[in-house]
Amino acid sequence: MAEKHKPAPMVDEVSEFEVLEIAVRELAIEKGLFTAEDHQHWTEYMHTLGPLPAARLVAKAWLDPEYKKLAVKDGVKASLDVGVDWVNSMPTKFGTPSDYCNLRVLEDTPKLKHVVVCTLCSCYPRPILGQSPEWYRTPNYRRRLVRWPRQVLAEFGLQLPEDVEVRVEDSNQKSRFIVLPVRPEGTEGWTEDQLAEIVTRDCLIGVAVPRPGKTVNDPRPVRPAINPYKH
Amino acid sequence: MTDINPDKLKLDGEMETRNMDDSPIELLEKIKHEGRVWDDLSEQYGVDNPDPPWRITLEATCDMLADGYWATFNICKPKDERNTEQESKNLDAVERRWEEDQLVSQHYTDVPFPESQLLALAHTLIRRGLLNEKDLASRMAEVDQRLNSA
Amino acid sequence: MSKPHFDREHHVKKATGIGDPQCFKGEAGPAKFKVGDKVRIKDLPDIFYSRTQVYTRGAPATVAELVYESPAAEDESWDNTDNPVWFYSVVFKQKDLWPDYPDTFANDTVETELPERWLEPL
Numbered sequence: 001m002a003e004k005h006k007p008a009p010m011v012d013e014v015s016e017f018e019v020l021e022i023a024v025r026e027l028a029i030e031k032g033l034f035t036a037e038d039h040q041h042w043t044e045y046m047h048t049l050g051p052l053p054a055a056r057l058v059a060k061a062w063l064d065p066e067y068k069k070l071a072v073k074d075g076v077k078a079s080l081d082v083g084v085d086w087v088n089s090m091p092t093k094f095g096t097p098s099d100y101c102n103l104r105v106l107e108d109t110p111k112l113k114h115v116v117v118c119t120l121c122s123c124y125p126r127p128i129l130g131q132s133p134e135w136y137r138t139p140n141y142r143r144r145l146v147r148w149p150r151q152v153l154a155e156f157g158l159q160l161p162e163d164v165e166v167r168v169e170d171s172n173q174k175s176r177f178i179v180l181p182v183r184p185e186g187t188e189g190w191t192e193d194q195l196a197e198i199v200t201r202d203c204l205i206g207v208a209v210p211r212p213g214k215t216v217n218d219p220r221p222v223r224p225a226i227n228p229y230k231h
Numbered sequence: 232m233t234d235i236n237p238d239k240l241k242l243d244g245e246m247e248t249r250n251m252d253d254s255p256i257e258l259l260e261k262i263k264h265e266g267r268v269w270d271d272l273s274e275q276y277g278v279d280n281p282d283p284p285w286r287i288t289l290e291a292t293c294d295m296l297a298d299g300y301w302a303t304f305n306i307c308k309p310k311d312e313r314n315t316e317q318e319s320k321n322l323d324a325v326e327r328r329w330e331e332d333q334l335v336s337q338h339y340t341d342v343p344f345p346e347s348q349l350l351a352l353a354h355t356l357i358r359r360g361l362l363n364e365k366d367l368a369s370r371m372a373e374v375d376q377r378l379n380s381a
Numbered sequence: 382m383s384k385p386h387f388d389r390e391h392h393v394k395k396a397t398g399i400g401d402p403q404c405f406k407g408e409a410g411p412a413k414f415k416v417g418d419k420v421r422i423k424d425l426p427d428i429f430y431s432r433t434q435v436y437t438r439g440a441p442a443t444v445a446e447l448v449y450e451s452p453a454a455e456d457e458s459w460d461n462t463d464n465p466v467w468f469y470s471v472v473f474k475q476k477d478l479w480p481d482y483p484d485t486f487a488n489d490t491v492e493t494e495l496p497e498r499w500l501e502p503l
Contacts, residue, residue, distance in 0.1 A: 093397045094396035094398065102403075146436065149475075167491070168489075168492070172494060174449065
């Protein structure tokens with residue numbers, strides 16, 4: 001295991017962007033727009049977030065029908081079993097204007113496929129799924145998914161048969177959503193850890209379906225919107 | 232399908248005239264052209280992390296600037312310790328996101344994410360008068376010296 | 382000139398350790414609609430703030446779930462939390478939203494949440 005002792009590669013260069021990020025933050029703090037303590041507190045919390053708890057929730061639901069029922073009925077309660085307390089994990093202890101405390105788990109069936117979008121801004125279940133990917137935030141995805149879901153999913157490499165109902169969940173109020181996909185064939189006898197590995201972020205948003213051996217997200221199309229953006 | 236209420240179109244028109252100055256900002260144009268993005272750096276140095284180390288810090292800055300986040304933390308303090316002047320300084324999360332979308336499509340389409348998010352945030356803050364371009368340039372020089380003097 | 386002070390403390394006290402929207406549970410009174418009811422989305426004016434998408438206005442939908450109680454976004458954006466209402470998850474047929482949606486995929490749907498005031502019985 002000689003590789004273990006090799007130091008991890010590092011970027012040994014300070015980019016202008018890194019400098020800009022620090023300068024903006026420092027000036028904002030000096031102007032009193034927020035405090036350094038609050039920023040640090042929030043950053044530390046955000047660093048703890050990622051898609052793993054949601055993947056584990058799905059794996060557990062695949063293995064335990066009772067837990068699946070709970071997840072679909074009360075996503076907030078089911079989250080506790082994967083270490084996410086929607087109310088008390090958050091530094092504020094009650095949510096924020098972006099992160100309300102209601103999780104809904106959308107159960108796919110062989111005839112129903114869910115996919116999540118927020119057409120209004122880019123609401124995302126951060127406490128259980130981490131930061132949203134860039135494409136999820138783009139006007140292109142947000143505008144087009146509701147109107148042309150099959151075309152958009154095809155661009156993501158997901159072609160669904162005619163007899164499958166595609167249900168777009170537009171996350172516009174206080175619920176946040178993850179998709180509970182159908183457990184794929186070829187995973188019989190797998191452990192929770194093995195199953196959780198194939199539940200990628202994209203499967204949890206609904207633009208991909210889990211497949212044995214597939215543990216990373218594909219590079220995704222990021223396209224500008226065709227019409228200029230005005231508000 | 233019902234017809235679109237004509238008043239709604241009128242309101243949309245009024246919203247458009249509310250648009251702020253959308254000219255490019257010299258300092259940010261320079262960074263856009265000369266700055267090295269994470270995609271290049273990570274490839275050159277063989278680093279796996281898909282995101283630059285400052286992504287979360289930037290995200291936190293955006294959150295802290297938003298009305299709700301600011302209010303959330305501020306209101307937890309006793310009344311006499313609160314800074315009520317802050318009420319006017321916040322930057323609503325939805326408005327910031329809209330401006331990010333608009334600025335990126337207008338000025339930063341060729342910049343990858345999250346570099347584009349960072350440029351759009353700096354742009355928003357400058358044109359809203361919350362930051363000043365000169366102050367930002369001199370602070371960047373200072374930070375650059377600090378990081379490169381070790 | 383002194384600035385007006387908006388006291389948001391009441392919400393923090395109410396929601397801390399309980400969560401939002403959980404802290405409004407039981408405050409909306411009896412729900413007007415039940416699961417399976419056919420409704421139409423009203424086309425109300427939304428001069429300042431709304432989270433009811435323009436594409437849903439005037440369209441028919443079916444109530445899929447009563448999700449929680451909360452002040453409507455139009456009130457809450459002004460810090461008015463006096464009138465919590467029921468929120469419903471409603472399902473639209475794509476065809477009812479976009480008349481030229483292909484018939485081949487007639488089963489496709491959109492689901493979203495709306496406060497009671499935006500719904501009328503159909």
